[in-house]
Amino acid sequence: MTKIGLEIHCQLTKLASKLFCSCKAEYRNLEPNSNICPVCAGLPGSLPMLNKKAVEKATMISLALGCNIPEKIGFFRKNYFYPDLPKNFQITQYNAYGPTSIGSDGKIEIEGKEIRIRRIQLEEDPGRLVYEGTSEKTMVTLVDYNRAGTPLVEIVTEPDFENPKQVRVFLNVLADLVENIGVSDPYLEGAMRVDGNISEGDGNRVEIKNVGSFRDVEKALHFEITRQQSLVERGITVLAETRHWDDARRITVSSRSKEEEQDYRYLPEADIPIVLIGNKSIEQIKTQMPESIVARRDRYIKKYGMPTQVADVLSSDKFYSDLFDKSHNEKNAKEVSNIITTDLMGFADTREKKLELKITPKHISDLADSILENKLTRNSGKLALQEMVKTGKVLSDVISSLDLGHVSDAGSIEKIIDEVFKEEEKAVAEAKQNPDTINYLVGKVMRKTKGKADPATTLDILRKKLSV
Amino acid sequence: MNLGISATEFASQAKEGAISVEEFVAKTLDRIKKVDEKIHAFITVDSQNVLDQAKAIDKKIKSKEKTGICFGMPLSIKDNICTVGLKTTCASKMLENFVAPYDATVVSRLKSEDAIIIGKVNLDEFAMGSTTEFSYFGPTKNPWNTEYVPGGSSGGSGASVAALECLASLGSDTGGSVRSPASFCSVVGLKPTYGLISRYGLVSYANSIEQVGPVAKTVEDVAFLLNIISGHDPHDNTTVNNGRVDYVKDLKAGISGKKIGIISQMVGDGIDKEVASATTRAILKLQDLGAECIPISLDAVDHSVAAYYTIASAEASSNLSRYDNLRYGFDFSTEGYEFKAFVSKARSNFGPEVTRRMLLGAFVLSAGYYGKYYLKAQKVRTMIKAQLDEAFRKVDYLISPTMPILPFKVGEKIDDPLKLYLTDINTVTANLSGIPAISVPFSMSSSGLPIGIQLFANSFQEKELLQAAHALQETSKLPEVPL
Numbered sequence: 001m002t003k004i005g006l007e008i009h010c011q012l013t014k015l016a017s018k019l020f021c022s023c024k025a026e027y028r029n030l031e032p033n034s035n036i037c038p039v040c041a042g043l044p045g046s047l048p049m050l051n052k053k054a055v056e057k058a059t060m061i062s063l064a065l066g067c068n069i070p071e072k073i074g075f076f077r078k079n080y081f082y083p084d085l086p087k088n089f090q091i092t093q094y095n096a097y098g099p100t101s102i103g104s105d106g107k108i109e110i111e112g113k114e115i116r117i118r119r120i121q122l123e124e125d126p127g128r129l130v131y132e133g134t135s136e137k138t139m140v141t142l143v144d145y146n147r148a149g150t151p152l153v154e155i156v157t158e159p160d161f162e163n164p165k166q167v168r169v170f171l172n173v174l175a176d177l178v179e180n181i182g183v184s185d186p187y188l189e190g191a192m193r194v195d196g197n198i199s200e201g202d203g204n205r206v207e208i209k210n211v212g213s214f215r216d217v218e219k220a221l222h223f224e225i226t227r228q229q230s231l232v233e234r235g236i237t238v239l240a241e242t243r244h245w246d247d248a249r250r251i252t253v254s255s256r257s258k259e260e261e262q263d264y265r266y267l268p269e270a271d272i273p274i275v276l277i278g279n280k281s282i283e284q285i286k287t288q289m290p291e292s293i294v295a296r297r298d299r300y301i302k303k304y305g306m307p308t309q310v311a312d313v314l315s316s317d318k319f320y321s322d323l324f325d326k327s328h329n330e331k332n333a334k335e336v337s338n339i340i341t342t343d344l345m346g347f348a349d350t351r352e353k354k355l356e357l358k359i360t361p362k363h364i365s366d367l368a369d370s371i372l373e374n375k376l377t378r379n380s381g382k383l384a385l386q387e388m389v390k391t392g393k394v395l396s397d398v399i400s401s402l403d404l405g406h407v408s409d410a411g412s413i414e415k416i417i418d419e420v421f422k423e424e425e426k427a428v429a430e431a432k433q434n435p436d437t438i439n440y441l442v443g444k445v446m447r448k449t450k451g452k453a454d455p456a457t458t459l460d461i462l463r464k465k466l467s468v
Numbered sequence: 469m470n471l472g473i474s475a476t477e478f479a480s481q482a483k484e485g486a487i488s489v490e491e492f493v494a495k496t497l498d499r500i501k502k503v504d505e506k507i508h509a510f511i512t513v514d515s516q517n518v519l520d521q522a523k524a525i526d527k528k529i530k531s532k533e534k535t536g537i538c539f540g541m542p543l544s545i546k547d548n549i550c551t552v553g554l555k556t557t558c559a560s561k562m563l564e565n566f567v568a569p570y571d572a573t574v575v576s577r578l579k580s581e582d583a584i585i586i587g588k589v590n591l592d593e594f595a596m597g598s599t600t601e602f603s604y605f606g607p608t609k610n611p612w613n614t615e616y617v618p619g620g621s622s623g624g625s626g627a628s629v630a631a632l633e634c635l636a637s638l639g640s641d642t643g644g645s646v647r648s649p650a651s652f653c654s655v656v657g658l659k660p661t662y663g664l665i666s667r668y669g670l671v672s673y674a675n676s677i678e679q680v681g682p683v684a685k686t687v688e689d690v691a692f693l694l695n696i697i698s699g700h701d702p703h704d705n706t707t708v709n710n711g712r713v714d715y716v717k718d719l720k721a722g723i724s725g726k727k728i729g730i731i732s733q734m735v736g737d738g739i740d741k742e743v744a745s746a747t748t749r750a751i752l753k754l755q756d757l758g759a760e761c762i763p764i765s766l767d768a769v770d771h772s773v774a775a776y777y778t779i780a781s782a783e784a785s786s787n788l789s790r791y792d793n794l795r796y797g798f799d800f801s802t803e804g805y806e807f808k809a810f811v812s813k814a815r816s817n818f819g820p821e822v823t824r825r826m827l828l829g830a831f832v833l834s835a836g837y838y839g840k841y842y843l844k845a846q847k848v849r850t851m852i853k854a855q856l857d858e859a860f861r862k863v864d865y866l867i868s869p870t871m872p873i874l875p876f877k878v879g880e881k882i883d884d885p886l887k888l889y890l891t892d893i894n895t896v897t898a899n900l901s902g903i904p905a906i907s908v909p910f911s912m913s914s915s916g917l918p919i920g921i922q923l924f925a926n927s928f929q930e931k932e933l934l935q936a937a938h939a940l941q942e943t944s945k946l947p948e949v950p951l
Contacts, residue, residue: 038570042790044563044671045550045572047704077786079833081811088789097843141807143794265833267786267842270676272705 002225004167005159007195010178011125011152012057013185018149019124020048020091027146028188032130040149042086047271050075054151055102055275057183058122059285061153062103064177064292065117072276073122074100075269080262083143084126092123092154094266100274102153110170116158125150147190159197159205164221167196171214173293176316180293187351196221200228204240208252211245220245224252296321304333310341319354320345327361328368335368343382347389358392366395379451380404404452413445413453414461420444421465428466435468469495472948475541475635475689476716482539485529489540493522493584496542500587500633503951507609507618509628511547512555513587518542521584528582536582537696543578544634546622547588548595549680550669551575554585558671559603560593561817562791564798572669573704574638574680574697581696586634589624593819594788595640595673597621598648598891601882602821609878610652611951612917616875619652621645625683626653630949636684636693642674643776644870644895646681647907651870651920654909654946656937657683658690659895661927662902663708665694666701672787674780677899687908687938691715694930713931721935724758727863728923728936733769734868734894746911746919747869753943754867754936764859764866768851769897773889775852776896777825778832778845785829788822791815824885853901860926865936868894870907870922874915894922904930906937910944918946 015025021039024030038046055073062069076094093101103120127145155174161167171194175186186192194217196208208224211217228238243252291299297315300306306314314321320340328336344364348354367385370376376384376399387398399405420441421428431438438459445458469492473481481487497515504510525540527533545551548558550568557563575585592602600608600623608623610616611631618627622639626649629637639646641659650657658681665680672678682693695716700709728751735747751761793800793814802810818826832841859866872894881888898905904927907920921940925933 038568041795043568043570043796044556044558044566044790045548045568045669046570047668047672049703049705079786079789081789081792081808083794083807086790086795088792089786263835265786265830265835266838267782267833268676270706270783271672 001201002162003159003199004161004164004221005197006155006157006161006167006170007197008155008171008174009125009152009193010061010155010174010184010186011150011188011191012054012183013188013191014183015051015053015057015151017051019051019054019122019151020149023149025150027150030146032142032144033146035146036148040086041145042148048091048269050272050275051151054122055277056285056288057151057181058102058120058153059277059282060181060183060289061155061178062106062120063282063286063289064181065103065106065108065120065155067103067106067117067120068099069103069277069282070099070101071278072100072274073102074274075272077267077269079265079267082126083141084129084145084148086127086145086148090124090126091269091272093121095119096266108170108173110166110173113160113166115160115170118156118158120156121154123152123154124148125152159199164218164225167221168214168218171217173316175214176293176318180290180318182290196224198224198228200225200232200238203228203232203238206238206240207242209242209244209255212247216245216247219250220252223250227252300337304337306334306337310337313341313345317345323359323361323364327364329365332365332368332372335372336364339364339368339381339385343385344389347386357389359389360392363388363395370395370399374454376404377451377453377455379446383451403450410457410461413458416445416448416453417458417461417465420448432466432468435466438462438466438468471495471499471632472685474686475684476686476692478541478635479537479539479692482529482541483535489526489529490519490522493518493540493542493586496586496634499631503611503631504633506614506951507611507627507631508606509589509608509624509631509633510544510587511557511559511590511605511624514554514585517553518584518586525582525584536580538578538581538583540582540584541635542584542586544587544589544625544628544637545575545585546591546595546625546637546639548591548640548671548673549575549638550671551585551588554588556588556671557604558594559591559605560819560822561604562793562797562815564604566796568669570669572680573666573701575669577697578638578693589622589628589637591624591645592621593822594671594784595621595642595645595678596784596821596825598644598888599878599881600624600627600649601878602819604819607878610875610917611949612654612875615877616917617652617878617880619649619871619875622657622681622683623649626650626655626657629653629655629683629685631951632949636682636689638693638697639681639683640670640678641681641899642678643780643892643899646683647870647895647905647920647922648892650683650907650909651922652875652918654912654918654920654949655683655685656687656690656906656908656941657681658694658906658930658934659898659904660694660698660930661904663706664698664710664904664928664930666697666704666707668701668703672783674783675787676783677776677779677902687906687934687941688716688719690906690937691719691934694934698930708928710928715931715934718931719934719938722757723754723865723936723939726759726865726936728754728759728761728865728867729764729859729863730761731769731866731868732763732765733767734872738872738893739869740873742874742913743869743872743919747867747921750910750921750940750943751867754940757939757943759936761867762863764863766852766855766859766897768848768855769893771848772852772896772900773893775845775848776892776900777828777889778841779849779900781825781829782833782842783829784822785826785833788818788826791818821885849900852897856897856901856903856926864925864932866924868922868924870894870920874913874919875917898924903927904933906933908937908940909946910940912947916950
């Protein structure tokens, strides 16, 4: 049996400042080494000042993942030499001498399967190495410390996954969850990074690092399972080792074994006194937490009678569910949910596209009302939506500029039907014989009216004229 | 103009316009020029700027502008405390060229009170040592006899104050580093309660036990400086709000009716005879002033040196790992080196004592040894604290000689680290437990070398500690430094 465990590093990108200083937590797109200060650059004499907000956000993640939160949390130094680490130690948390990390022993249910969370710890991100030059000989390694000190939570699961698909589902759920709590934007480059460990049967555990994206996690795991299984089949022992995902070759490659022998010489971080969390502050943090995805989904189903699938899709996307919650009312909720899940999500299925949307709750709400009041057909509605997200114009302007007004008066529709009858003699004859083909004629009328004709009225008149 | 006046005396005279700050600073620079080649207290002297600063302060005083309470007093700062514009070398080749882009909180507080930082003074490399012999720039000598060590690691602070090269100094005390030179140089040195003074800008050696501490000629000067530099700092998580206690006020309250415990483990075997007899005399003087003195046994003290070196070395090994010469340091091209080789090569430039402690520290933290050494040392620490809590339920103060022996000759113990470590026996207790301790100059040996007496009080009882120290200092009249 395959056993897979994960270590997920998730940056708390929604914080204003780094974990131990006032430099920006959002380091992306800045001049290299411009977002640094004596503290995050590890200058002699500087001291870390703990960002209390980071503790709060990490507490929220721990709560959302059903973890135990200790009364006191502490920080440790993990000592190792690496050029991206300004102090040559990382300030992190460590539970070997008693649980002092922000969360432990949690669980989350994924498609009916329980995944146990071993621990959650709050720590600082190192800087970034940038390689320049093409060949081995001309290669230069540059260091950018802008990222150094960015607040990060490390989430460690038990090896409870049985296959890569479960891992993918879990990661999607986790990403939605941290986004929903408002602690992180998991889709920012490097905001959520995953290491895995895999073993087959009673075989040795292999760690996989350096996986760039969620999709690659699944691929790397697939590759690694195949590799281990084929070794086992040939009677070869799987070595306990760390392997890196080679993005270019799409395989895992053994890292130097030295890394595993590393002794991090953990040491309590005396510059940060023990932090008391206590039930009172946990209760307070709970009140600040937004509705969970599961609770929201249940609300959608119960209150609005949304189909499970629609409720699932809508509730797990923070952007769209917030939009829904802001734009619907008692009457139009279902229509609003339809507009969002069938049309809007289709236009903007990526993060970038979502950011470009010029849509407001009023747009959606007006649109739903117009459709419900029979002022717009669904088809015209879709066109209007497309225009609104592009231009941000109000619905009434869009309707007049695109000439989308509903044609529902019988006279106008009848005229168009007469035209269609002239052009489609064969179809008319057929429809008389076989009323099931009448939809073809409805389609023709719609095309002529650019979707503005009221479908019900059109059908009525057609039936009358064809006497079917 | 007398350079031997106290810092507070200077401040009151300068305030009245009775002293020209510029003249005093110029004279101090002359004094440094004259004596520092003999004692080598300074690593850097800021002769370029201090006269301008002095002039500006004179002008402020004359024009009755609001002037900071230091009124231009020239101070020296141990070279492991960061100062903008002046190198902070930690007496190490590793930071030979390091200029911090920021002032330590203690320095900026002094500057905002119009103190003048006349220069940076010598120490054992990264404050590791008790003689100031382990400096990359060479040893500091004792102003009372230049063949002798000044104590350490703040030897530059002790020597510069004793030799009248400044009015007072800031040192740092990790295991006795302020009190040892205070004792050996016949000046006052305070190790405050852990958390009373900001460590922001103090280059860490053993960050869970060290504090910045004032070194001065008088207890009153120490109280004066403490008023400025103590209290909560938003840049240091470990500082506490001390309610802006005024340490100068009521300094002369005396010690009548107070109880003083004599620490049995610090006055018995292994103590120099003259030191022991000076301690006895100090106790008698305090009794004359109305204090009651009783023996107190703290048997955890027997393990204190071992615990201290375990904890301090462990923390040092981590604190000093940032010195890889990649971001700052000394001239050393990375060309041709792979990262690990470069780091090893760069880090081979630490001196012998620092190397020894980093190795020891890395060892006690390694997998499998943490519990055996580091955790055990932490238990000793807890034990010492518990015994002290018990003691302070019975007495107000504790007393011991600061150093168990007289100052010794330069080079005499440098090859025997264990012997050197054992001279810390009376000082490390205050660091391991966090309580304040002060060394007060009390006597001279027959050979003309200083003997200091150490007083301890419970955590954050600096005000009471300084009152007792002041009373003790008043009981003796000591000779002027023969330099």
